[in-house]
Amino acid sequence: MKYSIIIAVFNRINEVKELLKAAELFDFDDKLGARWLTHVPLPAYQNPGPWQSAFSQSGAISILLRAYQQSQKSKYRKLAKLALKPFQVPVKDGGVSSEAPWGICYEEYTSSVPTLVLNGHIFALFGLFDFQRVFPNDEECNLLVNNGLVSLKKSLAFYDLGFWTRYNYCEAEFYPDIDPATISYHRLHIMLLKVMTRLDPDPIYAEYIEKW
Structure with a gap:
């Protein structure tokens, strides 16, 4: 199945018991839904914590979906749905979405200013794709996926340094004008675009894979 690579990202949780336990670790807010917060400082982006991450939301969604599929308990389905809410809310209001020069960005690291980390946006999309896999007719998720894909394709030119990529x-x-990716992150960017060619067939990914 084409989504197996997404599932593999979270394959450290092998036991159903541990999976269900992990699915309970969330913070609930009436307006922001189910959230997973990181309670450590984020000095690189001047965030003292706690802070929220679209990357974490994505992983939590995939865990909740597995918990639902293993247990068939509706609470995990409902939590996965609630975990979509932060993607619809700007960072300044407690969500994980920022406006970038090219459109929306699902933020891996939230701060007082947009951080716009490329791999974080793509990993966030993986969790949304996973939700779409289980609930293909969910309009809320489908809109988030569509907006995220349109934005990703437009963003690639901004991360392109000609022969290399920007990390963010x-x-x-307070941040460097240009932050080139390390070689490991540069390779990760290429790998993630290869995954995207399977999830969203579009020639733009192959164009940048070859260039980078």
């Missing part, structure tokens, strides 16, 4: 597109005064 953070334009904060």
Whole structure:
């Protein structure tokens, strides 16, 4: 199945018992839904914590979906649905979405300014794809996936350094003007675009894979 690579990202949780236990670790907010917060400082982006991450939301959604499929308990389905809410809310209001020069960005690291980490946006999409796999007719998720894909394709030109990639597109005064990806992150960007060719067939991914 084409989504197996997404599932493999979370394959450290092998036992159903541990899976269900992990699915309970969330913070609930009436307006923001189910959230998973990181309670450590984020000095690189001047965030003292706790902070929220679209990457974490994505992983939590996949865990909840597995918990639902293993147990058939509706609470895990409902939590997975609630975990979509932060994707619809701007970072400044407690969500994980930022406006970038090219459109929406699902933020791996939330801060007072957009951080716009490329791999974080793509990993966030994986969790949304996973939700779409289980609930293909969910309009809320389908809109998030569509908006995220349109934005991703437009963003690639901004991360392109000609022969290399930027790690992020953070334009904060306290952050370097350009932050080239390390070789490991550069390779990760290429690998993630290869995954995207399977999830969303579009020639733009192959174009940048070859260039990078």
